Amino acid sequence: MTEYFDEMWGLSQQTRAPYKKFSEWFEGEEPARLRAKQREAEELFRLTGITFNVYGRDEAEERLIPFDIIPRVISAREWKKLSKGIDQRVRAINAFLHDIYHRQEIIRAGRIPREMIEKNEAYLPHMIGVRPPGGIYTHIVGIDLVRTDEDTFYVLEDNARTPSGVSYMLENRETMLQMFPELFSKTRVQPVSGYPRALQQSLAACAPESCNGPPTVAVLTPGIYNSAYYEHSFLADKMGVELVEGSDLRIVDGHVAMRTTRGYQPIDVLYRRIDDDFIDPLNFNPDSMLGVPGIMDVYRAGRITIANAPGGGISDDKAIYSYMPEIVEFYTGEKAILENVPTWRCNEPDSLQYVLDNLKDLVVKEVHGSGGYGMLIGPTSSKKELAEFEAKLRARPNNYIAQPTLSLSTVPIFTKAGLAPRHVDLRPYVLVSPDGVNITPGGLTRVALKKGSLVVNSSQGGGTKDTWVLED
Amino acid sequence: MLLRISHVTKYNYDEPVDYGLQQVRLTPKSTRAQTVLQWSTTVDGGKRELGFEDHNRNTVELFSFDPGAKSLVVRAEGLVQLSNTHGVVGPHEGHTPLWLFQRDTPQTKAGKACRELAKTAEGENDLGLLHDLSAKVLSAVSYETGETNSSSTAEEVLAAGKGVCQDHAHVFIACARHLGFPARYVSGYLMMEDREEQEATHAWAEVHVDALGWVGFDVPNEISPDERYVRVATGLDYSEAAPVSGHLYGSTAENLTVSVTVSSQQQSQSQ
Amino acid sequence: MLGKTAGGLFWMSRQLERSENTARMIETGQRIALTRGADSDGEWASILRTAAVSSGHAAKYDTVTRENAIDWMLRDKANPSSVLCSVETARNNARMVRTALTHECWEAVNAAYLRIKELLARRVSERDLPQVLATIRQRSAFVRGAMHGTLLRNDIYDFIRIGTFMERADNTARILDVKYYVLLPMASSVGSRLDNVQWETILRSVSAEGGYRMTHGHKIRPREIAQFLLLDKRMPRSLNFCCSKIRDNLGYLASDYGERLDSQSCIDTLCRRFMSHDIDAIFDYGLHEYIQDFLSALADLSRQIEIDYRFYE
Known part of the structure; x- marks a missing residue:
């Protein structure tokens, strides 16, 4: 018996069904060849420039996100359930945003407290x-999921602003296809390569009504020094649209152009x-050099689509997160299919007391934080760290939520000593348009490369894996 | 009362402006107390890009500079029929929830000074309390020009003890919100009886009182707005209701002149 | 295409060309040092001038030595025209215009950057220098090959080519300008060993010894050298060749966009003004003055292209 549910071996070191074919293939492979392939993969990533920038003391340093060649495999049945839950959740998020920026029925109905907003x-x-x-607020959503056993997936957080990482999902698959073509002829894996096209179509489907003819779509990036620049250029390239910066744009004839x-050309949809x-x-931060002065005015005049819509952050806030079961039920009339991690809101005195009493067993997160920064993982923290965090909690309880430490599932990674289980999460990518919700099968699997670690963020030593959803 | 208003904002620049925008809130809306009979906002040296109604139901327009322009003139003029409602604007309207008007902004955040000032206000009912607050704000901040600027905060104003109508409004709003009232900033025009050429646009505050809805308070003039007040734009603070806010590329010296005339048309109408 | 993208393509190819030219100049200097022994520091000063990096060098170093000149030109971060900085700028531009490039082009530029950065991570020893310089030129050739082989012949390609030939013309003109005195008829003590070295330097720094021989035979003479580098129509680094390529590519742009702009008239004038004379007329006018005029006309053209195709706000 292992302590954690392993997606390849379950709890009892028996290969689970979705991994059967992969396991057979793996048994027949020379470790030396696989090690060479692992290096080859890294070289491919480096040459392609799939790097992210880390800001150090003097200059930005480009780093590769480590890629692990062992895929994470999800069965068609598992995926069906997940995607139903994701679909429901994303619809609820959009309905919530519409409501909260119009009549605020959910507050009037007393389902979430006014103070939250x-x-x-x-x-x-x-x-x-x-x-x-x-009518779409969140055109592009990433839902972070974790698994704890055979049947239980939790939503860890919703990313309704600008979820990143989809380029890794696509490049990981591309790399696996190049390196192990034979694997894919043995196993039927649902393709992910349709994503850029689906993204383009779903953005174009949200063009303003005033737009006649095929809409002009563009991707707006902060520029080449942004940590996700590779992804921005990748998506623009694959969609066949321009990659623009704020300095390329102006208001011309009432449009963003x-x-x-050959002169200024209007844009209809801006990702x-x-x-x-x-x-x-x-309209907002006057010191910003990245944006487009007046774009909100054009937006409010109905002459451009901004994806995702401004103000969507109210839906993926960690404090709002704790109300997601209510939100899903309020707008869909159904119970939430995907489970929320039980969450203590530290702004509530009883909860705060509980959290303080049980700090060493809990994970505490900043309400507005991201990237794994500013959080406390109780079980792996020292006495000193716990005491420091307790002081922070008491000083600004509103700023924190707490959750139990979940037994995140593991998937093996390929190490010098062979396969070794490591904790993973999963971020599926969802597109929303008037035509419906489109979920790419799989998503990005992030893996904590350090033994025992629960932090999968790339900025803190996480890696990625190709994620397979098997065909029926 | 029938008022004719002409509000001309003139920008002059040392160097030609390659590209620039001005966002203006210069068009009054008809309300219980005012009927806008005619209004136009026009521009020389630029063009109107678009217009929309913002979350405070203000009419917002965006103007761009003609390339290479060295001056831009924005002219808002029209005719407004007014009646005296003793400051009562009426029930809250629109999607913006009333509770949003209890939100702090950088210019209306109540610090120690605002909180202490707010505590001193007394009254038998909400209205009495607010009139008293208005008087207390005026005694704490005497009317004096040149001591503050358009980005001064309520706390800074109280520390200085001097300010203009905008500052009185910000302090009053900060205190009213601290006392639990939704409050907002109003920019508009006031006809001062002794003159036709007004020194500037005017600003005051509105507070939402359960019994009456929104009610105006003009702190320096010690009254609630009457038929001499034309309401143009509202917002959480000055920045949301500002008549003009602009964005220029490049740094060229800007020279701004504003002329406002408000005159009563009563006589000419009766002739 | 975005104006910024056009500018990014233009500067990417200029910077790549510049890194290659700088490497070639270092090669030439090294060659002279080997043939002339200890007395070569003066020659390095003139090479720094040729590469238009001497004032920055003087700000950092009191004297010119072989070591500090090479290091300055190869890898000094304070020298924006060092090979390392040029390649880095080129790569940043390539990143910026990533969506305009094919995967192969981008990979070639990125690989060049990664490799050259690795090679120039520390001071290059004399022993390793030839290999390092060869790699720089080779990487540049890979990029050119990828562009030649995979890019659509549209405005993207045009801006790349225009950038390449602007930089190349500029480079050849500067080489001639620093050395023009050795080509002047009255200054040359014909056949002296010194002049032979100088002339050879000129030809080498534009990789033209072979081409010159095929065209003018074994006799190295100043008039022919000047003729070859200024006016020859087949020599890919001559001013005439570069200008005609710029004119061609600006022409493609004009027909592609259906609009002739000031840039097109500007290059026509430039070609007429500088390329329609014979070499004796140029010597009569004054070689130095001719080159100065040419460089300034070229800079004007560059500015005009920037404006016409909206590189910047």
Whole structure:
């Protein structure tokens, strides 16, 4: 018996059904050849420039996110259930955003407290009464899932602003196809390569009503020094659309337009990879050099689609997260299919007391934090760390939520000593358009490369794996 | 009362402006107390890009500079029929929830000074309390120009003890919100009886009182707005209701002149 | 295409060309050092001038030595035209215009950067220098090959080519300008060993010894050298060749976009003004003055292209 559920071996060292074919193949492989393949994969990533920037003391350093060649395999049956739950959740998030920026029925109905929104900086007054083109707020969503046993998946968090990592999902598969073509002829894996096309179509489907003819789509990036720049250029390239920066854009004839070699050309749909606060120095942070002055005005005049819609952050806030079961039920009339991790809101005195009493067993997160920063993992923290965090909690309880330490499932990685189980999570990518919800089978599996570690974030030593959803 | 208003904002620049935008909130809406009979907002040296209604139901327009322009003139003029409602604007309307008007903004955040000032206000009912608060704000901040600027915060104003109508409004709003009232900033025009050329646009505050809805308070003039007040735009603070806010590329010296005339048309109408 | 992208393509190819030219100049300097022995530091000073990096060098070093000149030109981060900086700038531009490049082109640029960065991570020893310089030139050739073989012949390709030939023309003109005095008829003490070395330097620094021989035979003479580098139509680094390529590519742009702009008239004028004379007329006018005029006309053209195709705001 192992302590954690392993997706390849279960709890009893017996290969689970979805991994059978892979396991057979793996048994027949020379470790030396696989090691060479692992190095080859890294070289491929480096040459392609699939790097992310880490800001150090002097200059940005480009790093590779480590890639592990052992795939993470999900059966068709498992996926069906997951995707149903994701679909439901994403629809609820969109309905919630519409409501919260219009009549706030959910508050009137007393299902979530007004205070959750009232003082929340992610709630953007500029969006009140605005109907985004196509009625869609979150065109691109990433839902972070973890698994704890054969049947239980939890949603760890929703990413409704600018979820990143989809380029890794695509490149990981591309790399596996190049290195192990024989594996894919043995096993039927649902393809992911349709994502860029689906993204393009789903963005185009949300063009403003005033747009006649094929919509012009563009991707807005903060520029080549941004940590996710590779992804921005990758997506623009695969979609066949321009990759623009704020300095390329102006308001011309009432539209946002890009400076081309032949003059300004209007943009209908902008997939922006810049945070709300920086997107428009005229309306928001006046010091932003990244955004487009006046773009919010054009948006509010209904002449451009911004994806995702500004103000969507109110839906993926960690404090709002704890209300997701209520939110799903309120807008869909159904019980939430995907489970939420039980969450203590430290702004509630009873919860705070419980959290303080049980700090060493809990995971505590900042409400607005991301990237695995500013969090406490009780079981792996020292006495000193616990004491320091307790002080922070007491000083600003509103700033924190706490959750039990989950027994995250593991999937083996390929090490010098052979296969070794490591904790993983999963981020499926979801596209929303008036035509419906499109979920790419699989998503990005992030893996904590350090033995026993539960932190999968790439900024903190996490790696990635190819994620397979098997055909029926 | 029938008022004719002309509000001309003139920007002059040392160097030609290659590209720039001005976002303006210069168009009044008809309400219980005012009927806008005619209004136009026009521009010289630029063009109107678009217009929309913002979350405070203000009419917002975006103007761009003509390439290479060295000056931009925005002219808002029209005719408004007013009646005296003693400051009562009426029930809250629109999607923006009333509770949002209890949100702090950088300029209306109540610090120690605001909180202490708010505590001193007394009254038998909400309205009495607020009128008293208005008087207390005025005694704490005397009317004086040149001591503050458009980005001064309520706390800074109280520390200085001096300010103009915008500052009175910010302090009053900060205190009212601290006392639990939804409150907002109003920019508009006031006809001062002794003159036709007004020194500037005017600003005051509105507070939501359960019994009456939104009610206006003009701190420096010690009254609730009457038929001499034209309401143009509202917001959580100055920045949301500002008549003009702009964005320029490049740093060229800007020279701004504003002229506002408000005149009563009563006589000419009766002739 | 975005104006920024056009500018990025233009500068990417200029910087790649520059890194290659710098490597070639270092090779030439090294060659002279080997043939002339200890007395070569003066020659390095003139090579720094040729590469237009001497003032930066003087700010950092009191004297010019072989070691510090090579290090400055190869890998100094304070020298924006060092091979390392040029390649890095080229790669950043390539990143910026990633969506305009084929996968192969991008990979070639990225691989060049990664390899050259690795090679230039520390000071290059005299023993390793030839190999390092050869790799730099080779990597540049890979990139050119990938572009030649995989890019559509549209505006993307045009801006790349224009950048390449602008930089190359500029480079050849500067080489001639620093050395023009050895080509002047009255200054040459014909056949002296010194002049032979100087002339050879010129030809080498544009990889033109072989081509010159095929065209003019074994006799190295200043008039022929000048003719070859200024006016020859087949020599891929001559001013004439570069200008005609720029004109061609600007022409493709004009027909592609259906619009002739000032850039097109500008290159026509430039070609007429500088390429329609024979070499004796140029010597009569003054070689130095001719080159100075040419360089300034070239800079004007570069600015005009920037404006016409909206590289910047």
